[in-house]
Amino acid sequence: MSKKKRRAFTEEQKAEAxxxxxxxxxxVAQVAHEMGLTVSALRNWVKKDENDRNPAPGGPLTTDERAELARLRKELKRVEMERDFLKKAAAFFAKET
Incomplete structure (x- = not known):
């Protein structure tokens, strides 16, 4: 049994739907059927759009917040690697003296 190939949609296609x-x-079910989409995918896109339009305090993250969170996690990982490297370098040079 072969798996169906996962389709990819652009942000413009999602926004249009x-x-x-x-x-x-x-x-949502009618539009999904007419456009050849799964109901769950279209429902998720609608929920995401609603959350982006009207963010609730303490609610799910908006698209911009998710992007910022990903950027900050990447930056934190880089800074931690730099810190660990400097710790090891300091220990190495402390041994020599």
Whole structure:
């Protein structure tokens, strides 16, 4: 049994599908069926868009917040590596004296 190949969608395609759900008055299931999408994927896109438009304090992260979190985690990893390297270098030179 072979797996189905996972389809990839651009942000523009996702935004267009969400716009259709918001403006047409149709249900998520109807729009998903018409566009050949899975209901769960379209529902997730709609929820993400709603969260980005109206962020709730203490609620799920917005897209911008997720991007910033990823950037900060990457930067933290780099800084920790630099710190560990400097610790080892300081210990090495302390042994020599």
């Amino acid at each position: 969400v716009k259709i759900v918001r403006t047409s008055g149709k249900t």
